[in-house]
Amino acid sequence: MALTAEQQQEIDTARATEGRTRRPTVAGLEAMLFQAIPVLDHGFVRVIDYMGDDAAIVQAARVSYGRGTRAANEDRGLIRYLMRHRHSTPFEMCEIKYHVKLPIFVARQWIRHRTANVNEYSARYSILDREFYIPGPDHLAAQSVVNRQGRGDILEGEEAARVLDLLREDATRNYDHYLEMLNEDDDGKARDPGRQGLARELARMNLTLNAYTQWYWKTDLHNLLHFLSLRADAHAQYEIRVYAEAMLDTVKAWVPMAFDAFRDYRLGAVTLSAQMMGIVKRMLGGEAVTQEASGLSKREWRELMATLGRDAG
Amino acid sequence: MALTAEQQQEIDTARATEGRTRRPTVAGLEAMLFQAIPVLDHGFVRVIDYMGDDAAIVQAARVSYGRGTRAANEDRGLIRYLMRHRHSTPFEMCEIKYHVKLPIFVARQWIRHRTANVNEYSARYSILDREFYIPGPDHLAAQSVVNRQGRGDILEGEEAARVLDLLREDATRNYDHYLEMLNEDDDGKARDPGRQGLARELARMNLTLNAYTQWYWKTDLHNLLHFLSLRADAHAQYEIRVYAEAMLDTVKAWVPMAFDAFRDYRLGAVTLSAQMMGIVKRMLGGEAVTQEASGLSKREWRELMATLGRDAG
Amino acid sequence: MALTAEQQQEIDTARATEGRTRRPTVAGLEAMLFQAIPVLDHGFVRVIDYMGDDAAIVQAARVSYGRGTRAANEDRGLIRYLMRHRHSTPFEMCEIKYHVKLPIFVARQWIRHRTANVNEYSARYSILDREFYIPGPDHLAAQSVVNRQGRGDILEGEEAARVLDLLREDATRNYDHYLEMLNEDDDGKARDPGRQGLARELARMNLTLNAYTQWYWKTDLHNLLHFLSLRADAHAQYEIRVYAEAMLDTVKAWVPMAFDAFRDYRLGAVTLSAQMMGIVKRMLGGEAVTQEASGLSKREWRELMATLGRDAG
Amino acid sequence: MALTAEQQQEIDTARATEGRTRRPTVAGLEAMLFQAIPVLDHGFVRVIDYMGDDAAIVQAARVSYGRGTRAANEDRGLIRYLMRHRHSTPFEMCEIKYHVKLPIFVARQWIRHRTANVNEYSARYSILDREFYIPGPDHLAAQSVVNRQGRGDILEGEEAARVLDLLREDATRNYDHYLEMLNEDDDGKARDPGRQGLARELARMNLTLNAYTQWYWKTDLHNLLHFLSLRADAHAQYEIRVYAEAMLDTVKAWVPMAFDAFRDYRLGAVTLSAQMMGIVKRMLGGEAVTQEASGLSKREWRELMATLGRDAG
Structure with a gap:
């Protein structure tokens, strides 16, 4: 990562400025605010601003007049229920804004997520830095x-x-x-x-395409989690996955209840087709199902056995 | 407006809670936070949360490391330039969240603005209040x-x-x-x-359809201004216009520079077609143009004369 | 359903008009075109227009110069792969337009799906029909x-x-x-x-709210399938589910390969959390897992047992 | 442009295939279908599919049972009214799909228009052609x-x-x-x-960044016109403007009434701020307004004088 002294100075000045607010604040995320988290050889992610917290999800789900929260246990249960049943609108009520420095070929994958707001550094107007990803x-x-x-x-x-x-x-x-x-x-x-x-x-x-660009990128929590579920996944290209992983840490600091629910019901979750579910039931009933008898293609059979942690036979 | 004592109490409690933050804060909007602004006979609008301020628009336009602002005059000039030339992405970097109580027939017009996040009070789950717009x-x-x-x-x-x-x-x-x-x-x-x-x-x-519903509604500043330009307009139905007018006051308190630019270049602006512009030039050149000689339909001619504050002849 | 003689006449006239086109055509959907499929007591769904077919999905996935299809088997395999791995963009390359007559309270649920184009009958301009859902x-x-x-x-x-x-x-x-x-x-x-x-x-x-309104509603295949996965589901309110079911028939006629893949991998699919998957593995290994030993809440345990077709114990 | 013989053969085969349809067809656009229109040194735009025509705009605006058209004059008047008053939803009822070959730096500007469906040639999977924009x-x-x-x-x-x-x-x-x-x-x-x-x-x-990529790009007529109003503009970078100009020809062939309205009310239109309009009125009243007396900044004054075709003084 290559912050100039002047850039670090600007960040430090911003971090030193504090004000009072009636809005919900999250101490864990305030502590990270503006700091550049290094990613790849010259890139970074920094949180610029945020709106809402775990309680704001609950508040929106209940269309509340006040803070909308009850006992922490009850809030946690509601957030897990919403995540499990894919009631996504309350998660859209939290918003976060990042400043990201990233190679252009990564930016080209990233920009395909259309439900975000973006301001990219304009190379029509300014000159890009002498930095490339190796x-x-x-x-x-x-x-x-x-x-x-x-x-x-x-x-x-x-x-x-x-x-x-x-x-x-x-x-x-x-x-x-x-x-x-x-x-x-x-x-x-x-x-x-x-x-x-x-x-x-x-x-x-x-x-x-390995030259670095940078942008401000702002999105709501629901769309951020969707982005992270695709880009923090093992099938994502390494060079974008490391950005997603750095951002997962910021989500954990920001909305810990939503983060836990996301980890359990989305990141670690597995979707089985109707046919796959039928085979699992036959296996649970004691039947020794083979690929030939499964009705699945060889490829899907391998995927299912891998999911179940069993030998594909 | 019909806030129960309990609802007002919840609002007062929320208003009494303050925290410290490194994020930009806007004193004028903090003062309004959570308060219900009465609209129609039983409706209201209240600001629940916000992200960003005038400086955040400048900061995003410049993809800055620090606050991104320079002299207030320079910031104002940049914001006016962005508004005039419809560079909309920096305005998307500010976000606001409202709680609105409104008649269902108004909600049906409002929801047509698709680029917002919405959580509506569910009449599948709860029972609506005994309140109707008369x-x-x-x-x-x-x-x-x-x-x-x-x-x-x-x-x-x-x-x-x-x-x-x-x-x-x-x-x-x-x-x-x-x-x-x-x-x-x-x-x-x-x-x-x-x-x-x-x-x-x-x-x-x-x-x-005049029964009242309520929702949380969150959007970015660019899309909010687009909504307001349509709904605070004289052609909008009165019952939605009064909501837009109440929201204009919150925008003025929140981002005064962007508000002024919006008022000058959007709310009060006029778009003239190529043909209309040609007629204005002929008139400025001293020609006494008539509808017959204008090439415009009678309807468009009337629209143009009204815009120019002249008699349609 | 209440089509007037005049309306049926307009539909018949439109159906009698045929032209030649170089675009892909789907005989099964052409046969249904413009016909009103009755839904509820006075509602209907009719297909007004469509763009693309199963081959268009393949063509877009391959960014082809020609039709893009190979052997039907290979196309089917690619479509199933895309559906299984949630590569959604090729499905966005097909588009369909419906005319729907529906009760207002159903329209209010439906409109929450934001990624569609809508033209609703304006009761500011015209007078609604004397028809209510009972x-x-x-x-x-x-x-x-x-x-x-x-x-x-x-x-x-x-x-x-x-x-x-x-x-x-x-x-x-x-x-x-x-x-x-x-x-x-x-x-x-x-x-x-x-x-x-x-x-x-x-x-x-x-x-x-049980008065009938009507609209033109247009969306792409990916977003249509998402809508149908939520609204043709057993948890959806009956009055919107019957519309979704009528539309499923039109999808089956239009893109039969995509429909089959959707039925297998989405409609009939089950998502298990990381914890649930761990329990399934333990059960497959011969362990008699109980709710107490599962680490799941009672509610989630019941959901899992229902999914596996087993007694919750 | 560099179509291989095999690619041209695929296009010719597709063009030679015709079917019958009940959907609206547009002879002028059918004639262009699939043909590559050369742009820059190696790029092209080709229309792959379309949905709707001028009459479909009218049909949606009226939520019609049949074709929805009346006399051509009446349809033209309605389309012009909708365009002039920015009633955009009926224009969203037409859809078009292009195959585009373009330099990566142009693709990076283009993709910022988020309301479109895109399938880009994947350089993770395939190898790009040896072609660069010079x-x-x-x-x-x-x-x-x-x-x-x-x-x-x-x-x-x-x-x-x-x-x-x-x-x-x-x-x-x-x-x-x-x-x-x-x-x-x-x-x-x-x-x-x-x-x-x-x-x-x-x-x-x-x-x-001058290497060529290619994609399928699909959008509705309203969003296409918005794209063209920005990218066919004199301020757009030449290398994207030539694509927009090639696409304008396809729009003209497809929906000639909408195209004429777009040319008059959008492409050739001018927006004047409240202040500028006030000055025009003073000038029409015979006053010789100077920049100093105008209340406008020098920059805005120059913009206004240029618009009015007058010397900035």
């Missing part, structure tokens, strides 16, 4: 041979070294040429007073 | 004879008296029968232990 | 005593008769008074030339 | 010196030549290295059987 050696994965959109073994030796060289050299060279086309130095001064410099909205096209 | 004598309008979906003169005398009687009697009788079908008293006790009572989800169908 | 004797349910928002036994005898009388009388009287306030006859003529008539946007507030 | 000499613009996010003069001579060389060399080299890291040849065969090849989801990060 995978750590542990994350330099080969193409999977069983899953056409997944990762396989970690590359090693010469092949790994060559890949890292290419990524680093190409990103750096393209960034150097980006500045050259803009006719700018790293410190923002014109290189050659005799040249005009290419328009920023054009020059940015020479950047690589 | 127009005041000044708002008992006849059907317009020139505008097929508008209002004309105010009804008077016997016709007005008869309308008010019908509205009051029908709403009251239907509510009485609603309780009777539910087998409930006004105080929630069973009327006749020998009966079961009709399911709530069915009994509610006997209510009239 | 439940059939088999659907006149008492309030459930175990589920606070559900139905219990069917009402019978005097209580049932009284409820039906009240619903019928109140709806009819309120409609009569609606016309009287409008100063209109059933055939649209002024009753009393000396009166002005109340504005339509006001008079409608005297109608009951 | 601006033509006429579009190689310098950074504007008056507008911080706009374009100025066209670069010429050595500076232009150097920019074009850099863009071409960097994109080509990065693509070569992309294939090398994947361990693939241009024809999809492994280069070196001894290597595994980097995972596709990682290798793509080496591509430049």
Whole structure:
């Protein structure tokens, strides 16, 4: 992560400012507010603002006049009921805003979640930082041979070294040429007073997809949990999953009851088709069901056995 | 407005609770927080929570590390520029949550604004209050004879008296029968232990459209302003316009710079078609343009002359 | 259902018109096009238009240049994979448009699904039909005593008769008074030339929530299936469920492969929490798990046993 | 544009297939169906499917049983009225689906329009084509010196030549290295059987932002017109504007009445603030208003004078 001294100073100043409010406050999240949580080699996530807490979910579900909470146990039970039965509207009553620094190829996956508000750093107007994502050696994965959109073994030796060289050299060279086309130095001064410099909205096209961009991203708790259920999942690409994992910590600090319910009923949950459920019932009745007798395709049978923690036979 | 003593007590308790926060706070809106602003005969609007302030708009537009504000003048200029050129995303970075009590026929118009989060009081689960909207004598309008979906003169005398009687009697009788079908008293006790009572989800169908419902409604500033530009407009139905007008006051207290820009560039603005603009230019050039020579239909000509504050000729 | 002769004539004329198109067509749905499928006592659903078919899902998933389909088996497999793994975007590439006539209290539940396009019959501009939903004797349910928002036994005898009388009388009287306030006859003529008539946007507030309204409703296949998974469910209120069931038939005619996948992986599917899945594994391992030893609450234990088709013990 | 013979063959086959339908058809758009309209050096837009026509807008506005149209003049008048008064819901009842090939930096602007359905070619699963956008000499613009996010003069001579060389060399080299890291040849065969090849989801990060991607993009007419009003505007970046202009032609062929209304009331329209309108009235009254006496900032005064086609004084 690369915060300049000036940026850290701005953050510290914001953290030092406190006011009084009648709104619900969450001490655990206040403690994290504005701080940059490092992600990948140059990225971060920071919480900029939030609205509501666990009690606000209860309050909205009850359309209350006051705080709407009763005993903590009762609130917890209601939140778990709402999560289990997918009554999503009360969770939409909490809102959170992040500032995120992330590689462009990650931003392109992320932006597909349409129910959020976004302000991205404009490379039509400003100049992007000299920062690119280069995978750590542990994350330099080969193409999977069983899953056409997944990762396989970690590359090693010469092949790994060559890949890292290419990524680093190409990103750096393209960034150097980006500045050259803009006719700018790293410190923002014109290189050659005799040249005009290419328009920023054009020059940015020479950047690589591992260049870092940044944005303000704001969403409600329901849509955030949906995003996290997809992106904190083992099937998500590693480079977006680490952002989701950092954000899970902020959710845990913010709405601990909702977080627990989410972990139990969504993150760790399993959905079985009608056919799969029929097989489980036959197995519970003592029958030794085989793939052939199951009616499932081989692929689905393997998925079911994996879910049940059993040998696919 | 009909807050019970218990409801007012809950509100007072919430108002008496204060905490410390690092988030931006707005003194003017804190002062209004939770208080019910009366609207119509039994309705209200109250602000339940908010996120962000004028500076948060600037901060998002700049994707800042700190508060993001500069001189107040510079912030004001940027906000006005964003509003004038319809750069809407920075305004989406502020969020507000209301508790609203409103007649069902108003709720049916309001809900058509889809980019908001809503939790409505469930008449499948609970029993609605004995409250109906009865127009005041000044708002008992006849059907317009020139505008097929508008209002004309105010009804008077016997016709007005008869309308008010019908509205009051029908709403009251239907509510009485609603309780009777539910087998409930006004105080929630069973009327006749020998009966079961009709399911709530069915009994509610006997209510009239002027019965009051209530909901929590949360939206971002951009979508709120769009809602207000349509519903605080002179063409909006009076019964929803009064809600929009009460909400305008809360926006003014919350984000005064954005409010001023909205008033100048949206509420008071006029859009002229290419043809209309051509006519204005001819008039500015000294030509005495007539409807016949304008190329506009009679209807559009009347609209243009009204906009320019001139006689339609 | 109450189509006038004139309305049926308009439908027949539309059905008699055929054209040639290069777009995908679905014979099964063409056969149903424009026909009103009766729902409840006066309601209906009719398909007005559609875009795409099963092959269009495949085509979008592959971002194809041509039709995008291969062997039917391969297409079916891909559609089932997409459904099972909740890759929802290819299903969004099919679109359907309905004309629906429905009671207002049903419309109020339905409109909560925000990702659809809606044009509702405006009672500010026109006058609603003299039609109200009156439940059939088999659907006149008492309030459930175990589920606070559900139905219990069917009402019978005097209580049932009284409820039906009240619903019928109140709806009819309120409609009569609606016309009287409008100063209109059933055939649209002024009753009393000396009166002005109340504005339509006001008079409608005297109608009951079982009055019928109508709308055009358009959505994509993904959001339609989400709507149907909630509203064709046993927990949905009967009066909206019958609409969902009628629409399921149209989906089956339109995209039979997607329909089958939806039925298997969504309609008939069960989601188990991490804890529930742990218990199933213990039971499959031969352990006789009890509620006390399960770690589940009594309520969740009952839900799990019901899912597994076992006695809750 | 670079359609392979195989791709053109797939398109021709699709165009040769016709069926019968009861749905509305539009001959002018049928003629364009599936054909790739070239945009930029390697991009295109093709219409894949559509739902509705001008009459469908009228039909929805009237919630009709039949086709809903009357005399063409009456339909045209209603469509113009709806457009002028921003009654947007009837326009949402028409839907269109495109296949677009476009540079990634253009895709990143385009995707910010959230109310559309998108299926993008997945570079996690497949390998992108060897195609990059290189601006033509006429579009190689310098950074504007008056507008911080706009374009100025066209670069010429050595500076232009150097920019074009850099863009071409960097994109080509990065693509070569992309294939090398994947361990693939241009024809999809492994280069070196001894290597595994980097995972596709990682290798793509080496591509430049002017590489071409492609997607299926589907939206309703109201949201399409909103997109076009922003992107066919003179302030839009040239590289997205040319896509918008190609799409305007498809809209004109599809819904000619709506297109004319859009051109008059939206594309060519001007919005004046309350203050600006006041000044126009003073000028029409014969007053010679100056910037100083106008109450407008210099910037707004210049904008107003430009709109009125007058000298800013």
